[in-house]
Amino acid sequence: MSTVKIQLPTVLRQHAGGAKTVEATGDTVGEVFADLARRYPALAAQLAPDGDLGVFVNVFVDDEDIRYLDGLDTPVRDDAEITILPAVAGGAR
Amino acid sequence: MSLRLPAQIKQAMLVHAENCYPEEACGLVAGDRRGLRMAYPLTNVLASPTNYTIDPVEHFRALKHAERQGWELVGVFHSHPHSQAYPSPTDVRLAPDPEWVYFLIGLADRDRPQLRAFRIHDGTITEIDIEEETR
Numbered sequence: 001m002s003t004v005k006i007q008l009p010t011v012l013r014q015h016a017g018g019a020k021t022v023e024a025t026g027d028t029v030g031e032v033f034a035d036l037a038r039r040y041p042a043l044a045a046q047l048a049p050d051g052d053l054g055v056f057v058n059v060f061v062d063d064e065d066i067r068y069l070d071g072l073d074t075p076v077r078d079d080a081e082i083t084i085l086p087a088v089a090g091g092a093r
Numbered sequence: 094m095s096l097r098l099p100a101q102i103k104q105a106m107l108v109h110a111e112n113c114y115p116e117e118a119c120g121l122v123a124g125d126r127r128g129l130r131m132a133y134p135l136t137n138v139l140a141s142p143t144n145y146t147i148d149p150v151e152h153f154r155a156l157k158h159a160e161r162q163g164w165e166l167v168g169v170f171h172s173h174p175h176s177q178a179y180p181s182p183t184d185v186r187l188a189p190d191p192e193w194v195y196f197l198i199g200l201a202d203r204d205r206p207q208l209r210a211f212r213i214h215d216g217t218i219t220e221i222d223i224e225e226e227t228r
Contacts (some may be wrong), residue, residue: 001136010165011190051108058149063157065150084191085152091117091144 001025002078004032008043009086013040029059030072032082047084058085095222096194096210102132107206109134110172110198119145121152122168123159130164132195137171140201142184145171164209168194175200180206180218188213194221 003025007050008016017040018021023037024034037044047057059066060083076082102122109132110118120134133155136148147169159166175180178199180188188195191214199207210221 009190010192058152060153063153065153067149083153083156085149085156086153087142087146087149087187088119088121088169088189089146089187090171090181090184091139091141092176093143093183 002027002032002076002080004076004078004080004082006032006082006084008034008084011086012043012046012084015046026036026071026077028070029061029066029074029082032076033072053054058087059083060085094212094220095224097127097128097224097226098210099226102129103208105132105134105195106170106198107208110174110200111203113137113172113174114200114203115174117141117142117172117174118198119147119171121147121155121166122170122196123155123162123164124167125126125164129167130162131159133158134180142174151206152190167192168196170196170198172198172200177201180211180213182209185213185216185218188205191215211222 006022024032024035026035061076062073062079109120117137119137120132121141122129123131135151137145151210156166170185178197195213210223212219224227
């Protein structure tokens with residue numbers, strides 16, 4: 001079981017006691033997020049409102065976007081760094 | 094509420110908005126306790142005149158670059174190529190962070206681009222006065 005660090009965007013830190021970085025365990029991104037949801041239930045609703053990655057959330061393992069890997073099945077090594085970013089979008093219409 | 098805006102950062106945002114015209118330009122802004130430090134002109138993956146989404150990989154790289162300098166991402170900028178520099182209902186609905194500054198560049202008159210700054214919190218838009226610096 002790998003222990004990883006997860007960097008949260010400012011908008012999610014309020015759901016993790018204000019922490020910029022939190023730890024969780026798992027062998028895939030999905031397992032890590034499940035553990036994260038157990039530790040911080042308020043984060044769970046933000047990350048997976050539809051039972052999958054939130055539409056407005058981007059996830060990187062070390063320097064790689066998991067959309068180009070195996071999504072939530074992407075394996076994580078011990079001491080990996082997961083970065084969660086909000087999608088940044090808008091427009092005149 | 095007011096914000097000091099270095100001339101180089103303003104120029105970077107306006108140049109990106111003009112270069113991307115007639116599509117919406119977008120980017121991120123980094124800063125620290127001393128103020129705003131960098132504007133990152135980034136790719137609008139929608140390549141649209143009416144909507145933008147920042148390329149997530151470029152967002153990640155901007156974040157890591159900012160962190161290496163000891164900065165944080167503190168805001169986002171984008172242009173409205175054919176309308177005023179004011180947040181649209183879409184901008185308000187999708188605003189990801191109540192702590193961020195939202196810079197809007199309006200190019201309804203391309204010879205006189207408008208630049209305004211806002212906070213967007215729980216659907217409420219608050220304008221921030223910009224104090225332009227000369228450096």
